[in-house]
Amino acid sequence: MAEQIVAGPTAAAFAAATEAARDAGPTALPAFAHAADAGPMLEAEELARHFDVSRPLLQRLFAGEARRILRAVDGVSFSIPKGTTLSLVGESGCGKSTVARLVVGLYPPTRGRVIFDGQDLAQARADSAQRRRMQMIFQDPYASLNPRWRVQDIIAEPIRAFGLVTDRGAQRDRVAQLLTQVGLSPLDGEKFPHEFSGGQRQRISIARALSSNPEFLVCDEPTSALDVSVQAQILNLMKALQRDLGLTYLFISHNLAVVRQISDRIGVMYLGRIAELAPAETLFTAPRHPYTRALMEAIPDLDMTGRKRIPVGGEVPSPISPPPGCPFHPRCPLANERCRAEVPALLPARGTPESVVACHAVEEGRDHIEAPLAVAAALS
Numbered sequence: 001m002a003e004q005i006v007a008g009p010t011a012a013a014f015a016a017a018t019e020a021a022r023d024a025g026p027t028a029l030p031a032f033a034h035a036a037d038a039g040p041m042l043e044a045e046e047l048a049r050h051f052d053v054s055r056p057l058l059q060r061l062f063a064g065e066a067r068r069i070l071r072a073v074d075g076v077s078f079s080i081p082k083g084t085t086l087s088l089v090g091e092s093g094c095g096k097s098t099v100a101r102l103v104v105g106l107y108p109p110t111r112g113r114v115i116f117d118g119q120d121l122a123q124a125r126a127d128s129a130q131r132r133r134m135q136m137i138f139q140d141p142y143a144s145l146n147p148r149w150r151v152q153d154i155i156a157e158p159i160r161a162f163g164l165v166t167d168r169g170a171q172r173d174r175v176a177q178l179l180t181q182v183g184l185s186p187l188d189g190e191k192f193p194h195e196f197s198g199g200q201r202q203r204i205s206i207a208r209a210l211s212s213n214p215e216f217l218v219c220d221e222p223t224s225a226l227d228v229s230v231q232a233q234i235l236n237l238m239k240a241l242q243r244d245l246g247l248t249y250l251f252i253s254h255n256l257a258v259v260r261q262i263s264d265r266i267g268v269m270y271l272g273r274i275a276e277l278a279p280a281e282t283l284f285t286a287p288r289h290p291y292t293r294a295l296m297e298a299i300p301d302l303d304m305t306g307r308k309r310i311p312v313g314g315e316v317p318s319p320i321s322p323p324p325g326c327p328f329h330p331r332c333p334l335a336n337e338r339c340r341a342e343v344p345a346l347l348p349a350r351g352t353p354e355s356v357v358a359c360h361a362v363e364e365g366r367d368h369i370e371a372p373l374a375v376a377a378a379l380s
Ligand SMILES: Nc1ncnc2c1ncn2[C@@H]1O[C@H](COP(=O)(O)OP(=O)(O)O)[C@@H](O)[C@H]1O
Pocket: 051, 053, 070, 071, 072, 090, 091, 092, 093, 094, 095, 096, 097, 098, 099, 319
């Protein structure tokens, strides 16, 4: 089932809640020098991850079935400069979480590689001094926090595991500092996860992720389970932490409105590939790929013009048997014979050179249809 890409809060509600959260006061952070080196923190080169979802061999032989390979991620490349945020957005099942897992080394790639601060990830993972430099934050903080541990032990675990601070008193001080950094009280360390609200639990996850002094955080739908005003507070906290600690983020969401608040650049994913990658504002003001344009039409009305929100229609095809050529062609009003036969390469877009777009129509300059609405209308 295709999930609506923008479910829930409007972008306007987000902006208002963000503003309100900002007014609520500072996050009590120590001032850190920003990383002056703007080289890439992370590079993904033609990353692919396929899963064998075949039935057991005997059953397959009996039924005369071929092996079934699911292409969750199928050739994704990007680079994230230090101190910046790249967001990946796309409908459920397009491969976002699989990219996140590849990037932190939880899955080995089927093809391609990840370079972390100039070093192959496989080598970086083998070295605990390197491993502590990247951490991951998940959507459901309750599932990632041990319910039987006190918060202070949850947060201290990476400090102990990486041997960062050995003295018990110093560990307690560090945990208190982290709790303050994420807007909680040092006294909260005595409590258990169930004593907190969803937003507070996500703050605990962030404190735990920060406890190993990482430079790079992979955040997989970190605010998707939270109410809109709480989402805005967590996004503001993440932005403040990025500014003060010089962090680099790979941020993942199915919600374009959330992604706009936090991103320097945004990659739109479709069926295991990147359809378009652009600076955040460019993506919103000049979307080029027909899929991105359709997603923009699905965003709730920003300026209250009374425009009707048009959801992206049609189903995402199965990654087990993706369509040949451009994976979007069954849903695309601009599709032609070339689209049905040839996979489009990610190329700088004519007229919007800071955007890279995988679309034959954009490459050929035949994407200037009158009303972008036509794209979404044709999809529904
Ligand atoms: N461990 C796995 N085994 C088999 N299929 C998987 C596995 N993990 C993810 N998939 C499939 O890969 C595709 C992409 O999944 P995922 O990366 O979780 O997408 P997203 O995070 O964008 O919703 C989906 O079709 C999903 O069912």
